[in-house]
Amino acid sequence: MSHKLNSAIAVVGIDIGKNSFHVVGQDKRGEIVLRQKWSRGQVEARLANLSPCLIGMEACVGAHHLSRKLQALGHDARLMPAKYVQPYNKGQKNDFRDAEAIAEAVQRPTMRFVATKTTNQLDLQALHRVRERLVGQRTAIINQIRAFLLERGIASIRFVPSCWSAASRCARGYASYVPSCLASLLNAPTSFRRACCRSSRD
Numbered sequence: 503m504s505h506k507l508n509s510a511i512a513v514v515g516i517d518i519g520k521n522s523f524h525v526v527g528q529d530k531r532g533e534i535v536l537r538q539k540w541s542r543g544q545v546e547a548r549l550a551n552l553s554p555c556l557i558g559m560e561a562c563v564g565a566h567h568l569s570r571k572l573q574a575l576g577h578d579a580r581l582m583p584a585k586y587v588q589p590y591n592k593g594q595k596n597d598f599r600d601a602e603a604i605a606e607a608v609q610r611p612t613m614r615f616v617a618t619k620t621t622n623q624l625d626l627q628a629l630h631r632v633r634e635r636l637v638g639q640r641t642a643i644i645n646q647i648r649a650f651l652l653e654r655g656i657a658s659i660r661f662v663p664s665c666w667s668a669a670s671r672c673a674r675g676y677a678s679y680v681p682s683c684l685a686s687l688l689n690a691p692t693s694f695r696r697a698c699c700r701s702s703r704d
Contacts, residue, residue, distance in 0.1 A: 510535050514557045515605025516545070517597050518565055524597040526605050537598060550575050558608025560584045561616040569618040580608055581616040 511527040514536070523545050527536030540548060545568065549557070554576040559565050561581040572579040582604070590603040607613055619627070651657070 511552060512555050513605050513609055514549075514552075514555055515601040515603070515608065516557065516559045516568075517601040517604060518559055518562055518568070519597070524601045526598060526601040528605050532606075534602065539597075546571055546575075549577065552577075554578070556580070556608060558582060558604045560587055560604060566619045566624060570620075573618065579618070581618060582607055582613060583616060586614060 510529045512530045513528045515526045515528075517524040521542055523540050523542065525536060525538050525540055525545075526534060529535050549572060555578070557572055557577045557579045559569065559579065559581055561583055565581050569579040569581055587600075587603050587607045590607045591599055592603070593599060
């Protein structure tokens with residue numbers, strides 16, 4: 503890109519991909535002066551040579567990392583929910599039209615933006631998401647074992663820790679632990695079953 507082209511770009515829309523990014527740049531009048539496809543490694547280097555401008559991206563995977571990088575270069579990087587960008591897409595959908603829609607949407611004064619998250623915030627969010635998935639898997643296994651017990655006429659029973667440990671091993675691929683877990687409950691006296699501790703869901 504020439505120096506004249508760099509100074510003419512006022513707004514950039516980036517359609518983020520896995521290995522290639524589609525970039526559309528507009529001048530102050532809204533005319534498209536840049537339409538290129540960059541690899542992931544080229545994005546930061548090329549935008550470093552660009553005069554500070556407004557850069558829009560959809561808030562998707564990798565957007566927060568790139569947003570922090572671009573803000574460090576002096577650009578005004580903003581993230582938007584994809585559902586708010588979609589109305590600005592004109593014609594048949596493709597990557598360049600998506601980037602153009604992003605460039606137009608980021609200029610709207612009423613647009614709702616997503617705050618760029620720090621690395622600590624992303625780490626905390628990742629922990630919550632992993633925990634949520636583990637809780638969901640645990641609940642699914644508990645319900646499945648409860649269904650097995652109901653098929654044998656056993657209802658209203660809470661799982662003991664040893665049973666849950668066996669179910670956890672089952673979730674990791676050791677299906678042979680489930681029959682032994684069920685057998686221990688089936689052979690247990692009624693008083694023991696009633697005395698079982700509450701489910702680990704609590």
